[in-house]
Amino acid sequence: MVTVIEQTSLVGVAEGFPFLAGASQATRDLVTALPVRQVAPRSPVLHRGDGVDGVFLVVGGSLRVFYIAADGHEATLYRVRPGQTCILALTAAFRSDPYPAWVETEDEQLSFVLVPGAMFRELYNAEPTFRSFVFEVLSGRVFELMSRLEDLGSLRVEQRLAAFLLEVVDSSGEVVLSQARLAAHLGTAREVVFRALRTMSDAGLVATSRGRVKLLDPAGLRRLHQYG
Amino acid sequence: MVTVIEQTSLVGVAEGFPFLAGASQATRDLVTALPVRQVAPRSPVLHRGDGVDGVFLVVGGSLRVFYIAADGHEATLYRVRPGQTCILALTAAFRSDPYPAWVETEDEQLSFVLVPGAMFRELYNAEPTFRSFVFEVLSGRVFELMSRLEDLGSLRVEQRLAAFLLEVVDSSGEVVLSQARLAAHLGTAREVVFRALRTMSDAGLVATSRGRVKLLDPAGLRRLHQYG
DNA sequence: CATCGAGTGTGACTCAGGTTCCAGAGCATG
DNA sequence: CATGCTCTGGAACCTGAGTCACACTCGATG
Numbered sequence: 001m002v003t004v005i006e007q008t009s010l011v012g013v014a015e016g017f018p019f020l021a022g023a024s025q026a027t028r029d030l031v032t033a034l035p036v037r038q039v040a041p042r043s044p045v046l047h048r049g050d051g052v053d054g055v056f057l058v059v060g061g062s063l064r065v066f067y068i069a070a071d072g073h074e075a076t077l078y079r080v081r082p083g084q085t086c087i088l089a090l091t092a093a094f095r096s097d098p099y100p101a102w103v104e105t106e107d108e109q110l111s112f113v114l115v116p117g118a119m120f121r122e123l124y125n126a127e128p129t130f131r132s133f134v135f136e137v138l139s140g141r142v143f144e145l146m147s148r149l150e151d152l153g154s155l156r157v158e159q160r161l162a163a164f165l166l167e168v169v170d171s172s173g174e175v176v177l178s179q180a181r182l183a184a185h186l187g188t189a190r191e192v193v194f195r196a197l198r199t200m201s202d203a204g205l206v207a208t209s210r211g212r213v214k215l216l217d218p219a220g221l222r223r224l225h226q227y228g
Numbered sequence: 229m230v231t232v233i234e235q236t237s238l239v240g241v242a243e244g245f246p247f248l249a250g251a252s253q254a255t256r257d258l259v260t261a262l263p264v265r266q267v268a269p270r271s272p273v274l275h276r277g278d279g280v281d282g283v284f285l286v287v288g289g290s291l292r293v294f295y296i297a298a299d300g301h302e303a304t305l306y307r308v309r310p311g312q313t314c315i316l317a318l319t320a321a322f323r324s325d326p327y328p329a330w331v332e333t334e335d336e337q338l339s340f341v342l343v344p345g346a347m348f349r350e351l352y353n354a355e356p357t358f359r360s361f362v363f364e365v366l367s368g369r370v371f372e373l374m375s376r377l378e379d380l381g382s383l384r385v386e387q388r389l390a391a392f393l394l395e396v397v398d399s400s401g402e403v404v405l406s407q408a409r410l411a412a413h414l415g416t417a418r419e420v421v422f423r424a425l426r427t428m429s430d431a432g433l434v435a436t437s438r439g440r441v442k443l444l445d446p447a448g449l450r451r452l453h454q455y456g
Numbered sequence: 457c458a459t460c461g462a463g464t465g466t467g468a469c470t471c472a473g474g475t476t477c478c479a480g481a482g483c484a485t486g
Numbered sequence: 487c488a489t490g491c492t493c494t495g496g497a498a499c500c501t502g503a504g505t506c507a508c509a510c511t512c513g514a515t516g
Contacts, residue, residue, distance in 0.1 A: 067377075075377075075381050077374050077378070100371060100374060100375065131352065131359070135352070139315065139366060142316075143328060145373035146295075146305050146328055146329060149303075149380065150329075153295075154303075156472070156473090180492090191476095191495095192474070197494095210492090407463075408463075420503055422465070422466085423503085436464085437464095439464095458515105459514105459516085460513105461512105462514100463511080463513100464510080464512090465510075466510105467507090468505100468506085469507105470503100471501105471502105471503090471504080471505100472502095473501090473502090473503105474499105475498100476500100477499105478497090480493105483490105483493095484491085484492100485489080485490085486489085486490105
């Protein structure tokens with residue numbers, strides 16, 4: 001399931017996970033001793049139904065957790081960024097439930113640390129800062145999923161697209177994703193994304209080119225998301 | 229925000245929350261000493277934006293966590309049943325975030341214990357069984373929200389209605405909710421619920437009467453949910 | 457028993473968005 | 487430079503579901 005293409009050692013784990021700063025030396029040693037693993041961009045990490053006894057601490061790159069519907073269309077449930085952890089694997093670690101979604105890396109190379117289930121339980125029970133970290137990640141995910149549910153149930157595709165563009169825009173103000181990829185994130189069809197982008201483009205909010213969307217008016221997009 | 233209409237003492241908390249059995253005597257005493265509070269059926273408990281420094285342990289009745297969209301329509305995000313806890317208040321207890329949704333009681337009288345934020349933190353840090361409980365509730369909620377998101381994004385209203393009816397059916401095989409209430413749960417319009425019920429009724433899956441839906445063929449409803 | 461509110465039953469209309477199909481542009485490859 | 491893939495642009499169509507308007511029925515209440 002996890003295609004590890006390379007192993008380096010303790011790079012950036014301590015910096016990426018602030019809870020380690022407040023943890024005991026023993027915990028720090030334990031976690032930083034774990035190998036940092038790498039997965040290539042755009043590669044599968046987990047399939048629905050997979051069992052994983054471990055927790056992913058994402059150091060670099062990002063994960064996309066998504067579903068694939070019966071008719072084949074897919075949609076992103078949430079994304080795991082550096083400093084976060086993959087809740088599902090974590091949950092499966094405690095419950096040994098089957099994994100309810102697919103996970104793949106996004107456009108950057110992923111680097112992560114895999115904390116085995118046993119070690120996770122130990123840390124969760126012994127280390128207050130780790131406990132807080134777990135609580136924050138889990139409850140933050142609940143908040144995030146709730147607001148996604150609300151958006152999905154009450155906003156038009158164009159508004160959800162605006163929100164998504166703002167979420168994934170890079171430092172240069174661009175979103176480097178094809179219309180098809182955007183559609184897969186939103187759970188809609190490519191043609192629908194095209195129409196929404198044309199409307200936005202006509203309104204001067206974005207400029208499109210092959211494989212990318214330049215955000216010309218982020219404030220306007222934010223308004224579009226909130227007030228339609 | 230919480231309209232407490234009555235206070236009784238330690239009824240059913242120990243039975244409803246198995247984690248207490250494995251907890252220390254001190255913890256058991258602490259929790260069972262908390263008053264069991266009551267709220268009338270169909271009453272508001274929290275408004276969006278409310279701050280609550282505490283956690284609801286639901287002993288009897290149930291809570292409905294929902295949003296209200298800009299156009300006034302509402303939809304249920306999730307429901308909190310006996311033995312569970314209201315995650316949002318719990319999260320707000322740690323983060324002091326504003327509360328992102330509305331909460332109201334459902335058709336039964338609610339009885340619950342309010343664990344103050346400070347006591348929650350103490351228990352979370354000191355009591356392993358409580359920790360597991362919190363983890364289970366939170367991660368279970370994440371699973372639930374993910375599958376709701378998937379259903380909302382890939383199923384027709386009729387399929388989602390079938391799933392909801394199966395979720396809330398009582399022991400006598402009936403769902404005691406008006407079409408308007410069903411619509412509010414699903415985030416759709418009453419007329420749409422009516423049409424879906426007529427289709428189901430024509431197919432012999434349910435029988436409708438004023439204010440209730442009798443499930444004639446639960447297996448058929450399950451098939452409808454899964455395969456359309 | 458008259459009245460009123462809440463609930464159901466229904467047709468007609470509108471619209472966002474999904475579907476189908478195709479043209480053409482950009483870009484990498486042998 | 488020819489081939490082929492990916493991507494964008496776009497028309498035409500279909501459908502699920504939200505909206506509007508209204509009649510009717512049930513049950514509670516004065």
